[in-house]
Amino acid sequence: MASENRLPTALASVYLTGSLLSLVGTGFILLCYLLLPMKRHFRHVLIINLMTSGFLHALNTSLSGFWIVVRGQGLQEGSLCVANGFIGQLSGRGVDCTVLAIALVTVYTITRHNTMGPVNAIWDWSTIFRVTFAIWMMPIITSCIALGMKWYSPASGTWCFIVDDPRYLRYLLTYGWRFLFISINIGLYIYLVRRGAEFCDRQLILTTI
DSSP states (O other): OHHHHHHHHHHHHHHHHHHHHHHHHHHHHHHHHHHSOOOOBHHHHHHHHHHHHHHHHHHHHHHHHHHHHHHTSOOOSSHHHHHHHHHHHHHHHHHHHHHHHHHHHHHHHHHSSSSOSOOOOBOOHHHHHHHHHHHHHHHHHHHHHHHHTTOEEEOSSSSEEEOOSSTHHHIIIIIHHHHHHHHHHHHHHHHHHHHHHHHHHHHHHHHHO
């Protein structure tokens, strides 16, 4: 039995190390933003959302990884596994949605004017709440759907995740959204680079006239 648990425990230690490093990094940044006076600049709002979801995700995987390392065996089905899967789904999709929101706001901010300079936009509280709600709407919905359908179970890593049978559930609630957001992000930044190149070309032409 000891030889059977040795490999999972060793792998869990590697996962746990990565999770703890991520926990320290995101926690430090989040703490800095929370201790400093609250600013309603859009960068602060988006970074706080990103660090909050990242911190929750790292904390969630750190706790489950620590549980595996201490006990020397994998996770089992139960209320703790369901809670771990729910928080993992919520925080993981929160990261995805916040990264997409950052890309959308970046492109909008830069391209809304004829100049390529940044816009120092200060959001009112209504806008902050609407943007934050929009970021967390999909994570909350997908997490609650999986919770209501009892789709959380132990996964191959150091966490619980959506069941892999039928396999399309993971793509429907997780992977599909991530692939879509990655594609949109790539498209947005390609557009931004091309627009920046066109702007530089126009400036070069104006200086040579």
